[in-house]
Amino acid sequence: xxxxxxxxxxxxxxxxxxxxxxxxxxxxxxxxxxxxxxxxxxxxxxxxxxxxxxxxxxxxxxxxxxxxxxxxxxxxxxxxxxxxxxxxxxxxxxxxxxxxxxxxxxxxxxxxx
Numbered sequence: 001x002x003x004x005x006x007x008x009x010x011x012x013x014x015x016x017x018x019x020x021x022x023x024x025x026x027x028x029x030x031x032x033x034x035x036x037x038x039x040x041x042x043x044x045x046x047x048x049x050x051x052x053x054x055x056x057x058x059x060x061x062x063x064x065x066x067x068x069x070x071x072x073x074x075x076x077x078x079x080x081x082x083x084x085x086x087x088x089x090x091x092x093x094x095x096x097x098x099x100x101x102x103x104x105x106x107x108x109x110x111x112x113x
Contacts, residue, residue, distance in 0.1 A: 066111045
């Protein structure tokens with residue numbers, strides 16, 4: 001017996017008798033199902049909800065709305081067509097952006113243009 005045996009207990013290998021243990025082929029399945037359900041409710045479902053809200057935001061976008069782009073630019077929508085929107089970001093400064101680049105709609109009067 002050495003000093004190390006006092007600090008760390010020695011591990012002894014135990015042999016198993018062949019045919020003694022029966023492996024369960026379905027043993028890990030409930031754990032995997034629980035993990036999948038958690039991933040669905042914590043990651044997948046909220047992302048689908050945000051995507052649906054963003055799609056409805058872009059569908060109801062109209063002239064006069066004040067929006068924030070993904071880059072953080074605040075502007076007022078001047079016109080909307082197919083997949084582009086024209087924003088006025090300052091007096092006489094107009095920028096054309098993709099509608100997908102619009103992040104959120106802000107309350108009227110928030111943009112000081």
